[in-house]
Structure formats: C-alpha cells, structure tokens
Amino acid sequence: MASPCKSSISLFLSLSLLLVSCAMEEADILLTFKDSINDPFNLLSNWSNTTAECDWTGITCTASSISSINLISLNLSGEISPSICQLPKLAHLNLANNIFNQPIPLHLSQCASLESLNLSNNLIWGTIPEQISQFRSLKLMDLSRNHIQGTIPKGIESLKELQVLNLGSNLLSGDVPPVALGKLTQLILVDLSQNPLMVSEIPGDIGKLKKLQKLFLQSSGFHGEIPPHVFEGLKSLVILDLSHNNITGTLPEFVFSSLPNLVSFDVSQNKLSGPFPNGICEAAKGLVNLGLHTNLFNGSIPNDSIKQCMNLERFQVQDNLFSGNFPSWLWSLSQMKIIRAENNRFSGEIPDSISQAAQLEQVQIDNNSFTSKIPQGLGLIRSLYRFSASLNGLYGELPPNLCDSPVMSIINLSHNDLSGTVPELKNCKKIVSFSLAHNNFIGEIPKSLGALPVLTYLDLSHNNLTGQIPQELQNLKLALFNVSFNRLSGRVPASLISGLPASFLQGNPDLCGPGLSNSCSEGKTSPKGINLSKLESVLISVTFVVVILIIAVGFHMTRQSRKQRSEMDGWRSVLFYPLRVTENDLMMEMSDKNARGNGGIFGRVYTVNLPNGELIAVKKLMNFGTQSSKSMKAEIKTLAKIRHKNITKILGFCHSNDAIFLIYEYLARGSLGDLIGKSDFQLPWSVRLRIAIGVAQGLAYLHKDYLPHLLHRNLKSTNILLDADHEPKITDFALDRIVGEAAFNSSLASDAASSCYLAPEYGYTKRASEQTDTYSFGVILLELITGRQAEKAEFGEGSLDVLKWVRRKINITNGALQVLDSKISSASQREMLGALEIALRCTTVVPEKRPSMFQVVRILHSLDSRSKLTTIY
Ligand SMILES: *[C@@H]1O[C@H](CO)[C@@H](O)[C@H](O)[C@H]1NC(C)=O
Ligand SMILES: *[C@@H]1O[C@H](CO)[C@@H](O)[C@H](O)[C@H]1NC(C)=O
Ligand SMILES: *[C@@H]1O[C@H](CO)[C@@H](O)[C@H](O)[C@H]1NC(C)=O
Ligand SMILES: *[C@@H]1O[C@H](CO)[C@@H](O)[C@H](O)[C@H]1NC(C)=O
Ligand SMILES: *[C@@H]1O[C@H](CO)[C@@H](O)[C@H](O)[C@H]1NC(C)=O
Ligand SMILES: *[C@@H]1O[C@H](CO)[C@@H](O)[C@H](O)[C@H]1NC(C)=O
Ligand SMILES: *[C@@H]1O[C@H](CO)[C@@H](O)[C@H](O)[C@H]1NC(C)=O
Ligand SMILES: *[C@@H]1O[C@H](CO)[C@@H](O)[C@H](O)[C@H]1NC(C)=O
Ligand SMILES: *[C@@H]1O[C@H](CO)[C@@H](O)[C@H](O)[C@H]1NC(C)=O
Ligand SMILES: *[C@@H]1O[C@H](CO)[C@@H](O)[C@H](O)[C@H]1NC(C)=O
Numbered sequence: 001m002a003s004p005c006k007s008s009i010s011l012f013l014s015l016s017l018l019l020v021s022c023a024m025e026e027a028d029i030l031l032t033f034k035d036s037i038n039d040p041f042n043l044l045s046n047w048s049n050t051t052a053e054c055d056w057t058g059i060t061c062t063a064s065s066i067s068s069i070n071l072i073s074l075n076l077s078g079e080i081s082p083s084i085c086q087l088p089k090l091a092h093l094n095l096a097n098n099i100f101n102q103p104i105p106l107h108l109s110q111c112a113s114l115e116s117l118n119l120s121n122n123l124i125w126g127t128i129p130e131q132i133s134q135f136r137s138l139k140l141m142d143l144s145r146n147h148i149q150g151t152i153p154k155g156i157e158s159l160k161e162l163q164v165l166n167l168g169s170n171l172l173s174g175d176v177p178p179v180a181l182g183k184l185t186q187l188i189l190v191d192l193s194q195n196p197l198m199v200s201e202i203p204g205d206i207g208k209l210k211k212l213q214k215l216f217l218q219s220s221g222f223h224g225e226i227p228p229h230v231f232e233g234l235k236s237l238v239i240l241d242l243s244h245n246n247i248t249g250t251l252p253e254f255v256f257s258s259l260p261n262l263v264s265f266d267v268s269q270n271k272l273s274g275p276f277p278n279g280i281c282e283a284a285k286g287l288v289n290l291g292l293h294t295n296l297f298n299g300s301i302p303n304d305s306i307k308q309c310m311n312l313e314r315f316q317v318q319d320n321l322f323s324g325n326f327p328s329w330l331w332s333l334s335q336m337k338i339i340r341a342e343n344n345r346f347s348g349e350i351p352d353s354i355s356q357a358a359q360l361e362q363v364q365i366d367n368n369s370f371t372s373k374i375p376q377g378l379g380l381i382r383s384l385y386r387f388s389a390s391l392n393g394l395y396g397e398l399p400p401n402l403c404d405s406p407v408m409s410i411i412n413l414s415h416n417d418l419s420g421t422v423p424e425l426k427n428c429k430k431i432v433s434f435s436l437a438h439n440n441f442i443g444e445i446p447k448s449l450g451a452l453p454v455l456t457y458l459d460l461s462h463n464n465l466t467g468q469i470p471q472e473l474q475n476l477k478l479a480l481f482n483v484s485f486n487r488l489s490g491r492v493p494a495s496l497i498s499g500l501p502a503s504f505l506q507g508n509p510d511l512c513g514p515g516l517s518n519s520c521s522e523g524k525t526s527p528k529g530i531n532l533s534k535l536e537s538v539l540i541s542v543t544f545v546v547v548i549l550i551i552a553v554g555f556h557m558t559r560q561s562r563k564q565r566s567e568m569d570g571w572r573s574v575l576f577y578p579l580r581v582t583e584n585d586l587m588m589e590m591s592d593k594n595a596r597g598n599g600g601i602f603g604r605v606y607t608v609n610l611p612n613g614e615l616i617a618v619k620k621l622m623n624f625g626t627q628s629s630k631s632m633k634a635e636i637k638t639l640a641k642i643r644h645k646n647i648t649k650i651l652g653f654c655h656s657n658d659a660i661f662l663i664y665e666y667l668a669r670g671s672l673g674d675l676i677g678k679s680d681f682q683l684p685w686s687v688r689l690r691i692a693i694g695v696a697q698g699l700a701y702l703h704k705d706y707l708p709h710l711l712h713r714n715l716k717s718t719n720i721l722l723d724a725d726h727e728p729k730i731t732d733f734a735l736d737r738i739v740g741e742a743a744f745n746s747s748l749a750s751d752a753a754s755s756c757y758l759a760p761e762y763g764y765t766k767r768a769s770e771q772t773d774t775y776s777f778g779v780i781l782l783e784l785i786t787g788r789q790a791e792k793a794e795f796g797e798g799s800l801d802v803l804k805w806v807r808r809k810i811n812i813t814n815g816a817l818q819v820l821d822s823k824i825s826s827a828s829q830r831e832m833l834g835a836l837e838i839a840l841r842c843t844t845v846v847p848e849k850r851p852s853m854f855q856v857v858r859i860l861h862s863l864d865s866r867s868k869l870t871t872i873y
Contacts, residue, residue, distance in 0.1 A: 026066050027053040029086050038078040044071075060092075068092035072118075075099060082107035085114075094118040096142070101125070104143065109134035116140035120166065124148060128167075133158035140164040144191060152176050152192075157183040166191040168216060173197040182208040191216040193241065202226060202247070207233040218243040218266070225249030231258040243268040243316065250274035256309050264314040268340065272317070275324025276346075309333060316340045318364065323347075326370070332356035342366040342388075349373075350389075355380040366412065367391040374413075379404040388412035390435070395419070403428035414438050414459065422460065424448045433457035437482065440464060445483070447472045461485055461504070469493060469511070480705075483508065491520050501643035515577055574633065575652030575663075576640045607666065615666035616651060619732070620659060627740035629655065635737040636662070642706055646698030648721055648731040660738065667729060672780070673718030677789050685828035686864075687726050688784040692835065693860045694728040695720055699777060700853035702733060703770050710734045713768045714748065715776035716757045717783050717790060736768075756791050756801035761847055771847035777856065778842025782806055785836050787821030803843055806836075834863045 027049055034047050047056045054061035060068035066087045076098040082105070084090060090111055096118045103126035108117060117135070120142045127150030128143075135141065138159055144166040151174035152167065159165075162184045168191040176198070181190065182205025190206070192198070193216040202217065204227035213236050223246040231237070231252060237259050247270040255277055256262065312333050318340040326346040330339065332353040338361060346368040354360070355377030361384060371393040378387065379401030390412045397420030403411065404427050414437035421443035422436060432454050441463040449455065450472025458473075461482040468490035469483065481496060482504040489510030497505070497513045505511055512520035606618045627635075632655070640650040651663045672691065675681060683691075695715075702710040712719075712733045719732040736744035745766060748754055759775035762768065779790055782802045790802050800808075809815040820832045838859055842850050851859070 026087055029083055032083045033081050036079040036081040037076050040075055043074045062089065065089040070094045073097040077101060080105045082110060085111040089113055091115045096120040098122050104128060106131055106134065114138060118142040121145040128153055130155035132156055135159055138162060142166040144168040146170055148172060154180050156180055159184060162187060164189045168192060169194040171197055175200040176203045178203050179205050181206055185209065187212050189214040192220055193218045195220045202230065204230055206230060209234065211236050213237060214239045216241045220245065222247055226252055228252050231255050234259060237262055239264045241266045245270050247272055251277050253277045261311055263311050265312065266314065266316040268316045269319040271321060273321035276322060276327050311335055314338045317344065318342045320344055334358060336360055338362045340364045341368065344368055346370065350375055352377040354378055357381060360384050362386045365389050369393060374399055376401060381405055384408060386410040390414040392416055398423050403431060422446055428452055431455055435459035436463065438462040445470055449473060450475045469496065501641055503641065573654035577651040617664040617666045619662045619664060621662065621739060632738055639734055644698055644701045645727065646694040646729055648729040664731060667721040668724045669722035671718045672720040672722060672728065673716065676717060676783050681787060682823055685824045685832060689831065689864055691726060691728045692781050692784055693857065695730060695780060696777060696853055696857045696860055698730040699773055700857050703853050711768050711770065712773050714754055715773055716754055717780050759847065760845055769847065771850045774842050774850045774853060778839045779803055781835060781839040781842065785821065785832055785839060786819050787823060831863045
C-alpha cells in the first residue's frame with residue numbers, strides 16, 4: 001500500500017501542491033478502508049473522489065488533515081482495515097454501535113497518533129491479549145458492550161496515557177490484576193461493570209488514582225472486603241458504584257471525608273455489614289446538632305470539614321446488612337436527592353432538619369429499625385415524590401403537612417407503630433399509592449381521600465379505623481383498596497364491593513353488603529350468606545340446592561345421551577355469590593339452544609336466564625384428567641377470589657366426577673372475537689384502545705399482582721367478554737390449574753382456533769410463560785388495529801392469520817398504514833401506529849424481547865391522549 005506523500009512528488013512542486021497531493025492520498029486511504037467494510041444501507045455513499053474527503057460522512061479534518069473518523073450507528077460490518085493507520089494525524093476513531101464481528105483490532109496500535117478508540121456496542125469477541133500494551137498513545141479506550149472474554153491482562157499497565165477505560169458489559173472473567181490499574185495515573189473513568197463472569201477482589205491500587213472521577217464496578221462479581229485505604233487517595237471521585245456485587249465486611253473509616261467531591265455513592269445489594277463508619281462529615285453533624293446548619297452555605301464557617309459530603313446527591317446503601325445509627329447528617333445535606341437504605345438494620349431518628357434537604361426526591365428506608373416520629377420538616381420539601389418507610393418502629397401521629405410536596409406520589413408507612421387519625425391530605429394531588437397498613441390509626445376514613453385525583457392504591461388494613469367507608473371513595477379508580485381488619489361498619493359502597501376482592505373487606509364484622517356475611521337487608525334477617533373466608537359454610541347453606549341439582553341434572557341428562565349418565569352421580573355445588581336461583585331451571589336451561597359460540601376448549605358456554613331475570617354464563621368443562629377433586633376445588637376457589645374489573649368473576653361451580661360447570665357473571669355484548677367476526681364490525685379507535693388497555697391491565701394483574709401469580713394460557717379474542725360499556729373482561733383464565741397440565745395441553749392441541757395465538761416457542765417447549773401470554777395479547781391487539789379476525793380464510797390467499805398478514809404488508813413501503821382498519825378515521829392514525837408497534841413487539845419471535853404486560857399497560861396509556869391517569873409503573 002502506498003504511503004502518503006510518496007517520493008514520486010517532484011521537488012519542483014510548490015508547497016501548496018504538496019498539500020493537495022497529500023489530501024488526495026488521504027482520500028484513497030479512506031476509500032481503501034471503506035472497501036473492506038460492509039455498508040448495507042449505503043450510508044457512506046458520499047465517500048467518493050468527486051468531493052473533498054473532509055466533507056465526507058463522519059470525517060473531521062484539522063488543518064486539512066484527517067483527525068477523526070466517527071462512524072457510529074451505521075450498521076457497518078466487515079473488517080476494520082489497518083490501512084487507516086496511514087493517516088498521519090488520525091487521533092479519534094469511533095465505530096461504536098455497529099456490527100463489527102472480530103477480535104480486538106490490535107493492528108490499530110500502529111496508528112501513531114491515535115488517542116481514542118471507541119468500539120463500544122459491536123460484536124467484538126476474543127480475549128484482551130497482552131499486546132494491548134502496544135496502544136501506548138491511547139487516552140480513551142472504549143470496548144464496552146461487546147463479547148470480550150478472558151481476564152484483564154497485566155499488560156494493560158503500559159497504557160500510561162489512558163484517561164478513560166471502559167470494558168463494561170462484556171464477558172470478562174477471573175481476577176482484575178491486583179497491581180496494574182494503579183499505574184495508570186491519568187485515569188479519569190474506569191468502568192468494569194456488568195461483567196457477570198468476573199470473580200475478583202477490588203484491586204487496592206485503584207486508590208492511587210488521584211484523578212479518577214468515575215468508578216463503575218457494579219454487577220461484576222466483586223467479592224471480599226473493600227481494601228481499607230482505597231478511598232483515601234481518590235480525591236477527585238465524583239461517582240462510585242459498587243452495587244450488586246458480593247462485597248463483605250464494613251465500610252472503611254473516613255470513607256466520606258476522603259471523598260470530598262463525591263456526588264453519587266452506591267454500594268447497594270452487597271453483603272456489607274456493621275455500623276456506618278464515624279469520622280465522616282463529623283463537622284457537618286456537629287453543626288446540624290447546634291442548629292447552625294442553615295449557615296453552612298454562606299461560607300462563614302471553616303471550609304474543609306463542611307465541604308465534605310456537601311456535594312452528595314445520591315446515597316444508596318440498600319440491601320446490605322448495615323446496622324447501628326443511620327448517620328444523621330445525611331438527612332440534611334442541601335444537594336441530596338436520593339436516600340435509599342431499605343433492607344438493612346439501621347436505627348436512629350429522622351431529624352426535623354430534613355427540611356434542609358431541599359432537593360430531596362426519594363427516601364426509601366423500609367425494613368430497618370428506625371424509631372422516630374415523622375417530622376414536620378418532611379412536609380416542607382417541595383421535590384419529594386416518594387417516602388417509604390414501612391417495617392420500622394415509627395411512632396406518633398402523622399404531621400398534617402405530610403403530603404404537602406406538590407409532587408408526592410408514593411407514601412408507604414405500613415408496619416409501624418403510628419397512631420392518631422388518618423390526615424386529610426387535601427394537598428396531595430399527585431398521590432398514587434398510600435399505605436398506612438398495620439399501624440394503630442383510629443377514627444374514620446376521611447371523605448377527602450375520595451377527592452385525590454390519581455389515588456390508585458390505598459391500603460388502610462390492620463388498623464383500628466371505625467365508621468363507614470365513605471361513598472366518596474367510589475370516585476376513585478382504585479386498583480387496590482384494602483381496609484381489612486379494622487372496625488368499620490355500615491354499608492359498603494356498591495362499586496367497591498363489586499370491583500375488588502372480598503378479602504380486602506374482611507375482618508370488619510359490622511360491614512354489610514351483597515356478598516358479605518352481613519347483607520344489609522333491613523328488617524328481616526337475611527339468610528346466612530357466603531363469606532370467602534368461610535367457604536366451607538357455603539356447602540351447608542346450599543345443600544338443599546344440591547339435592548335439587550342432582551335431580552335436575554339426572555332429568556336433563558337422561559334426555560341426552562346415556563354416556564353422560566355418570567355425570568349425575570355425586571353432584572356438588574359451591575357458590576361464591578348469593579345467586580337467587582332454583583337450580584332446576586339452571587340445569588334445564590343448559591341446552592344447545594342456549595349455547596354460545598363453540599365455547600373454546602373443553603366445552604361449551606351456556607347462557608342461563610335465572611327466574612329473577614338475572615343472566616349467568618355457565619361453562620362446562622369435560623374430560624379433565626387426573627386432578628383430584630380436592631385440589632381441583634382448591635384451584636377454583638383460588639381463581640374465584642380474583643376481583644378485578646377486567647377479569648370475569650367466577651360466581652360458583654358445581655361438579656361431579658366427570659364434569660365441572662363453572663358459573664361466570666354474564667356480559668351483555670358477548671365476546672370481542674364474535675364482535676370482530678361480524679361483517680359490520682365497527683368500533684371507534686378510542687373504544688378499541690380502551691379494550692386493549694383493559695385486557696392488558698387484567699393480564700398484568702394475573703401475572704404480577706394476584707397471589708398466586710397466574711398465567712392465562714389461552715388468551716384469545718373469544719375469551720374477552722365485553723360489558724354494556726365495552727369494558728373488557730378476560731375469561732377462561734388459568735384453566736390448566738383446574739383440569740391439570742396434561743388434559744389442558746391435549747385440549748389446547750385439539751383446538752385449532754387457539755393455534756395462531758400460541759407463541760412459536762410453545763410449539764417445542766410446551767412451557768407457558770408470561771411471554772406466551774404477551775404474545776397472545778399482541779395478536780388480539782393486531783385484531784383491534786386491523787379489524788381482522790385472527791384467523792380468516794381469504795379467497796385466493798388461503799388461510800392467513802392476522803400476524804402473518806401484517807408482517808407481509810409492513811414489509812412494503814407505507815405498508816404500516818395499509819394494515820390499519822380503514823373504517824377508522826385517519827385522525828387516530830398516530831395512536832394506531834403506536835399500538836401497531838407494541839403489537840409487533842409483543843409478537844416478536846424471541847420471548848425475552850417481548851415487553852412485560854405492565855410495560856404494555858404503560859405504553860398503551862401513553863398513547864391514549866384522553867387518559868390523564870399517571871401510573872406508578
Ligand atoms: C475516482 O475514482 C475512480 C474509480 O476509482 C477513477 O476512475 C477516477 O479517475 C477517480 N477520479 C478522480 C478525479 O480522481
Ligand atoms: C455527506 O453526508 C453527510 C451526512 O449526511 C453530510 O453532512 C455531508 O455534507 C455529505 N458530504 C458531501 C460531500 O456530500
Ligand atoms: C440498522 O439496522 C437495523 C436493523 O436492520 C435498522 O432497524 C436500523 O434502522 C439500521 N440503522 C440505520 C442507521 O440504518
Ligand atoms: C463511544 O461512543 C458511543 C457512541 O457515540 C458513546 O455513547 C460513548 O460515550 C463513547 N465512549 C466514550 C468513552 O466516550
Ligand atoms: C455472590 O456469590 C454467590 C456464591 O459465591 C454467587 O452465587 C452469586 O451469583 C454472587 N452474586 C453476585 C451478584 O455476584
Ligand atoms: C453567614 O451567617 C452568619 C451567621 O448567621 C452571619 O453572621 C454572616 O453575615 C453570614 N454571611 C453571609 C455572607 O451571608
Ligand atoms: C474556603 O474555600 C474557598 C473557596 O474554595 C477559599 O477561597 C477559602 O480560602 C477557604 N477558606 C478556608 C478558611 O479554608
Ligand atoms: C428485611 O431485610 C432483611 C435484611 O436485613 C431481609 O433478609 C428481609 O428479607 C427483609 N424483609 C423484607 C420483608 O423485605
Ligand atoms: C408497602 O410496604 C410493605 C412492606 O414493605 C409492602 O409489602 C407493600 O407492598 C408496600 N405497599 C406498596 C403499595 O408499595
Ligand atoms: C382499638 O380501639 C379500641 C378503643 O379505642 C381499643 O379498646 C382497642 O384496644 C384498640 N384495638 C387495637 C387492636 O389497637
């Protein structure tokens with residue numbers, strides 16, 4: 001390869017001609033470099049000899065010599081050719097965020113002027129060879145986010161000029177050499193984080209790096225104790241992250257007084273123990289105690305001792321074994337934003353001077369041994385949005401200004417010894433989650449809680465609250481409302497009783513309402529009803545019903561086939577809801593003429609009109625396998641306790657040895673699948689989006705909120721029922737738990753209508769997961785977006801399921817617009833395209849890439865321009 005300014009240049013040429021000639025050659029060098037690179041999107045198209053190379057994409061020149069090549073995020077692959085080392089002034093090479101797939105290009109060490117090499121986020125593999133020492137002139141080496149293996153070689157100590165060393169997010173293993181990094185005295189940033197295979201002690205010589213500002217060692221298998229004097233030399237350190245390792249022992253003495261510039265301190269999720277070291281910011285502590293703290297900022301007090309810690313913004317020590325007094329000076333630092341110390345054994349008090357921490361945003365000290373009143377000062381901080389201090393020994397009354405911060409969203413004070421009344425919280429316009437459970441609060445639930453616009457989680461359980469549940473709470477869109485185990489009385493507001501699990505009301509014997517043991521009927525004594533906590537008593541109260549049922553079933557069955565005769569033996573019935581029903585009619589109604597749809601797997605669904613005009617839906621499950629009837633009953637009871645506005649309620653069931661009739665609430669509009677199947681299907685986008693959000697919420701609830709966590713396993717549009725307001729309710733969930741795995745799988749396999757909702761991996765793993773449910777949800781979302789049924793035979797195209805159809809369309813230009821249901825006005829196009837993107841993410845082939853249902857809920861909410869609801873997820 002020719003070198004620049006080759007000798008063919010005539011002696012007679014002027015200096016300017018000489019420069020031009022050099023520049024020409026630099027262009028050739030770049031074109032040679034380009035030749036070995038794959039550029040699939042032709043993004044380097046303007047690298048061509050018709051223009052000056054200093055104007056080419058990614059090229060920067062200094063004094064008309066190329067000094068920097070910056071080709072980030074261009075999907076480049078191929079070979080990083082050493083030819084560019086012929087560029088005499090090349091100082092910066094940044095090829096980050098591409099797909100170069102090769103070992104570390106050692107030959108670049110021949111680039112005489114190279115100062116920074118950034119190969120972050122490629123597919124670089126192999127080990128770091130000792131020859132890495134050849135990069136003597138490098139100041140910046142970023143090899144993060146690749147697949148580099150092996151240990152860090154001692155040869156790295158030769159890179160004396162190095163200021164930035166980033167080896168984070170690789171597959172490095174073994175030990176960091178104990179003496180090596182300490183020799184790189186120019187280092188400003190060291191990142192060895194996210195190398196999960198590493199097993200190393202923290203190299204003690206890091207303490208020599210006087211210029212080091214950022215040290216990232218999180219999530220990299222560091223173990224052992226923090227070397228005792230390591231922090232003493234790190235005078236410039238601003239960010240320290242040792243979180244998520246296996247570090248043991250105590251924190252070194254003087255940790256903070258050694259680190260005067262520290263802004264972020266994170267040692268969370270380790271095994272650090274013992275009391276917090278003294279001798280840190282002692283001066284600040286003294287001043288706090290003297291009440292002089294407000295003067296800290298005006299410089300009238302000696303500098304050094306005070307300046308320590310004053311820059312601290314984040315203090316994270318959660319999930320360790322720390323004990324002893326929590327350093328009280330930390331509470332009042334003027335720059336502090338985040339204090340997280342949960343899951344330790346700290347004791348101590350929260351001082352009123354916390355109000356000095358005027359930037360404080362987040363305090364989490366749950367699960368410690370703090371014994372303290374909650375100071376008034378807390379309510380003076382205007383930026384605080386989260387205060388959670390559950391599982392401590394906090395006592396006394398709540399200050400009335402507790403929630404005066406205009407951004408306060410989460411308060412969790414459960415499991416303490418707090419007393420007095422529940423404050424009015426009138427200023428609390430942003431509160432989403434409020435828990436005072438397991439304390440000693442007395443008095444009534446304030447009506448004003450009903451006026452908090454975004455309150456979603458309210459837990460007042462296990463207190464000593466009296467009076468009625470205020471009607472005003474019905475205004476809230478509560479996802480959790482737990483007042484169990486108080487002394488509340490009176491009629492429960494209707495929407496609170498129907499929308500939420502009965503267990504959230506239990507332990508208040510004087511509450512009444514439908515479904516509770518006390519049904520509120522005035523005058524005459526009501527029949528003893530059904531209480532979820534005493535399910536067995538139900539059996540007694542419905543014995544007479546069962547007798548009738550047996551007769552009715554027998555009668556009904558004899559009119560059908562003899563084969564089913566055994567069904568009528570030993571019928572038993574369990575109701576979770578006071579159905580006013582003569583079961584005779586119930587069974588008689590279960591004839592073919594009332595069957596709806598094909599009933600999905602296992603059996604059919606019947607609509608049964610009860611004599612009082614009430615309608616119920618009854619699902620017949622047949623052929624369930626080896627599941628014992630005891631465990632089967634237990635499973636149904638578990639499922640029946642679910643109360644969520646997007647999940648169909650199970651009102652009860654009756655069963656024999658061969659069949660189960662599950663009784664569900666009836667929903668007026670039938671299933672979403674049937675609706676979409678109609679030729680005149682037409683719903684505005686806002687309604688479709690609301691349906692999608694409802695289904696996602698119901699599913700997220702099953703996955704994460706309900707205990708035990710459940711999988712749906714057969715989600716499809718015919719299992720989404722709609723009420724009169726088009727509010728969706730998921731049905732047929734978790735049937736595997738009732739019939740057993742084997743029977744469930746064989747039924748699923750025989751149900752062709754389910755097949756296009758099944759995630760591809762289910763075909764070979766037969767393992768259901770949250771991700772397989774997410775996939776099914778994605779298919780339903782596509783049905784809503786396109787207005788097409790999931791599986792639809794189409795003339796000429798044969799049967800093409802909605803996902804394949806969408807994938808084919810969107811590959812062509814403007815295809816995404818073509819899949820949107822043309823019956824919807826283009827005003828909704830932006831939202832629909834957003835939903836399409838989510839649907840495609842939910843249905844990606846790689847299960848790990850699918851979002852969780854909580855993420856889906858959040859994104860769908862954000863699409864809904866009408867929704868003002870903030871969620872805490
Ligand atoms: C540019 O490169 C092409 C192909 O390498 C060559 O044929 C052409 O002569 C070059 N043009 C100039 C101005 O150097
Ligand atoms: C080459 O493309 C880059 C980025 O699009 C642009 O900034 C530059 O001006 C282009 N150069 C020429 C010579 O067209
Ligand atoms: C790189 O490729 C990916 C996937 O092929 C694509 O999503 C992305 O837009 C491409 N980037 C550029 C800059 O073209
Ligand atoms: C490397 O390049 C990427 C992409 O531009 C950038 O995010 C990263 O900060 C760079 N690394 C360093 C150490 O500057
Ligand atoms: C801590 O060590 C244990 C056992 O040595 C290991 O299983 C675990 O993965 C380590 N944790 C971290 C965060 O490295
Ligand atoms: C700082 O505070 C002290 C004590 O209140 C006061 O005497 C002094 O004037 C203040 N200095 C400044 C510069 O505000
Ligand atoms: C306090 O710090 C300031 C600026 O950092 C400096 O100018 C001043 O001399 C220091 N005073 C003392 C007493 O150290
Ligand atoms: C409380 O913290 C301890 C460690 O100090 C931990 O073992 C325990 O699981 C935590 N309890 C809860 C409820 O998180
Ligand atoms: C409040 O804290 C308790 C105990 O740590 C925890 O179980 C509960 O989930 C928390 N509640 C909310 C709404 O975060
Ligand atoms: C509830 O309050 C009543 C009367 O104020 C008191 O007698 C009772 O002990 C309290 N119960 C609990 C569990 O604190």
